[in-house]
Amino acid sequence: MDTAAAINERDPFISTKGKQKTSLKCDADSIAGCVSQRACVYCGARVVLNPITDALHLVHGPIGCASYTWDIRGSLSSGSDLYRNSFSTDLKEHDVIFGGEPKLQRAIDELVEKYQPKVFFIYSTCIVGVIGDDLEAVCRQSAAKHGIEVIPVQSSGFIGNKAAGYRAACDALLRIITPQKPLPRKKLSLNYLGDFNLAGEAWIIRGYLEEIGIEVNAVFTGDSNYETLKKATMASLNVMQCAGSMTYLANKMQEKFDIPYLRISFLGMEDTADSLRRIAHFFGDAAIIERAEQLIAREQQAVQPVLDTYKGQFNGKKAAVYVGGGFKAISLIKQFREIGIDVVMVGTQTGQQDEYDTIHELADDGTVILDDANPSELERFMTQQGANLLVGGVKERPLAYKLGIAFVDHNHDRKHPLSGFVGAVNFAKEVHSTLCSPVWEYMYDFGGDLHGSDSQA
Numbered sequence: 001m002d003t004a005a006a007i008n009e010r011d012p013f014i015s016t017k018g019k020q021k022t023s024l025k026c027d028a029d030s031i032a033g034c035v036s037q038r039a040c041v042y043c044g045a046r047v048v049l050n051p052i053t054d055a056l057h058l059v060h061g062p063i064g065c066a067s068y069t070w071d072i073r074g075s076l077s078s079g080s081d082l083y084r085n086s087f088s089t090d091l092k093e094h095d096v097i098f099g100g101e102p103k104l105q106r107a108i109d110e111l112v113e114k115y116q117p118k119v120f121f122i123y124s125t126c127i128v129g130v131i132g133d134d135l136e137a138v139c140r141q142s143a144a145k146h147g148i149e150v151i152p153v154q155s156s157g158f159i160g161n162k163a164a165g166y167r168a169a170c171d172a173l174l175r176i177i178t179p180q181k182p183l184p185r186k187k188l189s190l191n192y193l194g195d196f197n198l199a200g201e202a203w204i205i206r207g208y209l210e211e212i213g214i215e216v217n218a219v220f221t222g223d224s225n226y227e228t229l230k231k232a233t234m235a236s237l238n239v240m241q242c243a244g245s246m247t248y249l250a251n252k253m254q255e256k257f258d259i260p261y262l263r264i265s266f267l268g269m270e271d272t273a274d275s276l277r278r279i280a281h282f283f284g285d286a287a288i289i290e291r292a293e294q295l296i297a298r299e300q301q302a303v304q305p306v307l308d309t310y311k312g313q314f315n316g317k318k319a320a321v322y323v324g325g326g327f328k329a330i331s332l333i334k335q336f337r338e339i340g341i342d343v344v345m346v347g348t349q350t351g352q353q354d355e356y357d358t359i360h361e362l363a364d365d366g367t368v369i370l371d372d373a374n375p376s377e378l379e380r381f382m383t384q385q386g387a388n389l390l391v392g393g394v395k396e397r398p399l400a401y402k403l404g405i406a407f408v409d410h411n412h413d414r415k416h417p418l419s420g421f422v423g424a425v426n427f428a429k430e431v432h433s434t435l436c437s438p439v440w441e442y443m444y445d446f447g448g449d450l451h452g453s454d455s456q457a
């Protein structure tokens with residue numbers, strides 16, 4: 001199959017398993033003119049910090065940056081819903097010429113008076129990077145004036161790609177969690193990193209861990225709040241679901257606070273069971289290991305027959321995966337295997353070299369693997385590979401529907417959880433409802449005919 005890119009510079013970012021190079025270029029800035037599916041630096045920072053429920057998010061920039069990311073995660077909260085607002089300094093030409101700092105200061109004063117937030121994030125956007133407003137100084141003055149934490153998020157657009165935004169968010173989180181003096185360590189306690197509680201996933205995983213005798217100290221950042229994040233350094237372990245956004249923070253916490261971390265994944269039955277076992281063995285407590293095994297056996301017994309029922313209906317179906325991070329893509333390849341579907345294309349926005357190596361190892365011969373794709377490449381490879389289904393996020397949804405193939409949202413817009421054992425069942429159900437929907441019978445095919453319709457004019 002021809003996998004030469006339309007733009008030559010994209011060649012190193014695309015490969016076919018079994019036919020070409022095994023190592024893929026990744027973790028680089030997008031090539032100009034390619035219209036990458038990646039979001040901007042600011043957006044990368046916002047998606048990580050937005051789920052902190054009692055934080056106030058003020059975007060220092062033109063109105064569009066705030067409007068485009070309003071309630072972006074759709075994350076669920078068990079407490080405050082302040083985070084679901086989006087505030088902006090709405091910079092105009094005058095501010096760009098004479099500086100936006102006075103306007104920023106006024107906006108902070110007004111919002112503190114109106115909402116009394118416990119923590120305030122001030123995001124830098126492209127234009128703020130250009131005009132050089134000193135966010136650090138304004139935040140310092142505001143923090144002193146109001147007696148709350150006002151944290152600058154250095155996410156102006158020209159400092160890199162979306163991954164730079166993840167790091168900016170992690171730096172902001174480090175400011176919150178670094179204690180004045182060391183806090184005591186809790187022995188059987190962990191922080192759960194990289195779950196944004198889009199549809200209650202963090203609550204499901206918390207339930208599993210509590211059942212086996214492990215306390216979830218803080219979640220980064222789904223359904224988290226200022227008080228719990230302040231106590232993050234009390235945990236004995238960090239476990240990380242979304243490695244793309246949280247590896248930087250996990251490494252920093254290991255360096256600064258001596259908290260080790262495990263990469264885990266609660267997507268799919270196999271990875272959920274494996275993750276629970278690895279966590280239980282980390283703590284090395286015989287009772288915890290025993291309870292973990294009991295939980296896994298009970299859930300597998302309940303879930304396997306349901307997955308088997310769906311599996312029988314997916315014969316010959318092929319899936320394409322295009323998601324944010326590499327670890328999610330790895331889990332999805334395994335999860336599709338659990339329900340008998342072949343993955344024929346796998347791509348990510350911010351995957352790392354070691355993750356692409358694992359994807360390459362796991363994928364079947366002939367699978368197209370690509371980093372930082374654009375819509376044209378996704379269309380071409382899904383069509384060439386004969387994919388019946390795409391798993392992606394909000395930006396990929398219209399592409400799938402325009403191609404007349406099924407789609408599963410694995411990002412912001414979901415309303416049911418896809419993590420844990422219950423998530424494995426929900427995933428199979430959703431794949432079934434979209435893949436086996438009768439609507440595809442009524443789509444135009446690429447020759448322009450309408451299948452099964454009597455409405456040809």
Ligand code: SF4
Nearest residue numbers: 040042065125126157
């Ligand atoms: S930060 Fe820059 S790229 Fe991002 S939404 Fe604002 S203007 Fe657009």
